[in-house]
Amino acid sequence: MERYVLQDLLKWKNSPYRKPLILKGVRQVGKTWVLKEFGRRYYENTAYFNFDENEEYKQFFETTKDTDRILQNLMLAGGQKILPEKTLIIFDEVQDCPKVINSMKYFCENAPQYHIACAGSLLGIALAKPASFPVGKVNFLQVDPMTFSEFLLANGDENLAAYLDSVDTLTPLPDAFFNPLYEKLKMYYVTGGMPESVLMWTQARDVDAMQTALSDIIAAYERDFAKHPQTSEFPKISMIWKSIPSQLARENKKFIYKVVKEGARAREYEDALQWLVDARLVHKIYRSSAPGLPIAAYDDLSAFKIYLVDVGLLRRLAQLAPTAFGEGNRLFTEFKGALTENFVLQSLIPQFEVTPRYWTQTNPPYEVDFLIQRGNDIFPVEVKSAANTTGRSLKKFKELFADKVKLRIRFSLDNLKLDGDVLNIPLFMADQADRLIGLALEAQGKII
Template sequence: MERLILNDLLKWKLSKHRKPLILKGVRQVGKTWLLKEFGKRYYENVAYFNLDEHEEYRQFFETTKDVDRILQNLILASAQKIQAENTLIIFDEIQDCPKVINSMKYFCENAPQYHVACAGSLLGIALSKPSSFPVGKVDFLQINPMSFTEFLMANGDKNLAQYLSSVDTPAPIPDAFFNPLYEKLKMYYVTGGMPEPVLMWTEDRDVEAVQIALSNIIGAYERDFAKHPEISEFPKISMIWRSIPSQLARENKKFIYKAVKEGARAREYEDALQWLVDANLVSKIYRCSAPGLPISAYDDLSSFKLYLVDIGLLRRLAHLAPTAFGEGNRLFTEFKGALSENYVLQALKNQFEVTPRYWSQVNPPYEVDFLIQRENDILPVEVKSESNTESHSLKKFKEKFGDETKLRIRFSLNNLKLDGDMLNIPLFMADYTDKLIGLALKSNRLYRTR
């Protein structure tokens, strides 16, 4: 299966400022496959070291900080070849190996000729410990679940993916493309973007195998909860994780601790919640009081929403059966459109450096699903999963912050359309949000200069 992040890995390889790479991503998102595939395509040789499978290799990093000695020991112990410029050295499963993480400092300073890439599950947890972090001495890449575009390519629909990438004006999509893309998106809501469930569908069209694969991934994550250093946090992490579908099923999707457990208080659960955030299993989206810069200065730290790392995992965790695929728009509208919001958030996080926020007010009640920062513009985003796309909250947002709002974005099942400062993006084009915003702003500028 093609992963677009391979382009970023190639840029890393060719950069004259290249440092050792740490590839972050949740368990079973495809980190090991990606690095091996990258090495196979762009290097003469790959030297792969799994620090979980071969725990004895860890000793080489504990007894010395000399890079040449470390590599010599690894070569002798594994019988693998390493040539500086032509070999990709992969250290896998390094999350429990602080000495290995720390050694990247010495690879950077004393042996920059080597191409070194590291990966591991729960690396976000390991890197949150200051003692193991080689500040300024590593490059980072984040691998996320497969996007809808990558799903299309894996599914044999490269023509549809190519069409989406070729759109160069904010005008309606022809039915010959719109209708099949709408149907393919429903299947993506079923599989999500984790490689194994996608493979089960694209190779065998086996929905039951998709279900089993998703259940196994969720089970693996839940076993990881026990790796929290404080064993008392384990049940709290599980309860937060299991509560997310019900949190998102409410009209107001703000996270409420009492929905985790009756009488629960923030201070009792904040460490458990932070563990899930550091592990990148959930995204924490803060309420923003106003569209100012920097956007973090306007965060309301007491109000936030939680979304899962992958839409397929959210569907499975919510026990929404794949049969909803054949029931019209049900997948899009189920539990207050939470699947669509989760899907859109995944797409936005792949395109924008700053984590999205959301905006709301209580009296009268209005809520804009996301605020995105694009360059120095803060833009409101609403996700609509039903045929009624009237955007009262976007209208209210413009009333309050009109001068700061160059464009309003609405995701829906309707066609691509630019109507003044309102850009309607079909849900299946979420991967191209940044490009479409650019086209819309350019179109509006040209209109104003006429």
């Protein structure tokens, strides 16, 4: 498989400001494979240390802060040579090893010639704890589920992926590309972007194995819920997790605690929800009152939506059968287009530094699915799970905030088109959103 994060790792390797790296991402998203593949491609050798399989390695960090002694012990224990600049050192499953994480400070200050990358499945949780942490002494990199473009590469559709990258005008795509991309996107909704699920489909075309892979990943996540330090939170985390398809099936997708459990109150469940957010298993998207900067200043902290880390996991958690793949647009429209919204958000998050928000108004009701910040501009985004769409809420948003809206964006099954200040992006081009927005602003002469 080809993962675009490998290019980010190469930039890290070649950076004159390189520090020890912490690679974050949920369980089974491919962190270990990516690091080992990176080491195989770009280093003479890789020294791999797993602190879950070999807990005794932790002792090397508990007795000393001397980086030379730590490396010497690791070489002797692992039987691997470690050379400055030439060896990639991988510390895996470090989420329960605060001394290992803390030692990155000393590697940064005293041994910068060594290339070190740390990974762990619940690092988001570990880093949220108020423990001794090497602030300013590490670089961070997030590994997200495979994008639709990466799925195309894994599926042997390099020509389609290359075509998407080559689009440099905002004109409709020929049917010869549009139609197969539309069909491949339905496949992606079924598999999602978790590498094992993608592998089961793209290599073996085994639907049952793909379903089992997703079920096993969900089961692994649910076992992780028990790792919350307070055992009383475990059932709450589980109830929130299992309520997500029901939350997204509602017309108004605002998260409501009563959907989790009748009579549930925010203060009882907010810690459990925060655990899921810190673990990056879910994305929490706040309601914004206006398109102002900084965008966080306009957050309504009492209103938010919750999406899953991956569209395939959402489909499996919702128990939607893969046979929907062959039923026209059903996958796109299923439970109020929740899969489509989840997919678009999943595609937007890696492209933009600031987490998207959403906007609503009541009486009469209007909702813009997402607000994205690109540079110092904020763009309203509407997600439609069909073709021949109209943008009632986008129109209202423009009326209210005319001086702040350079461009309105719609994701739908319509073809690529710039119509005045409305950019329609086909759903299968969601990975290209940042680049296409740049092309639209350029076409309008709004880039200075």
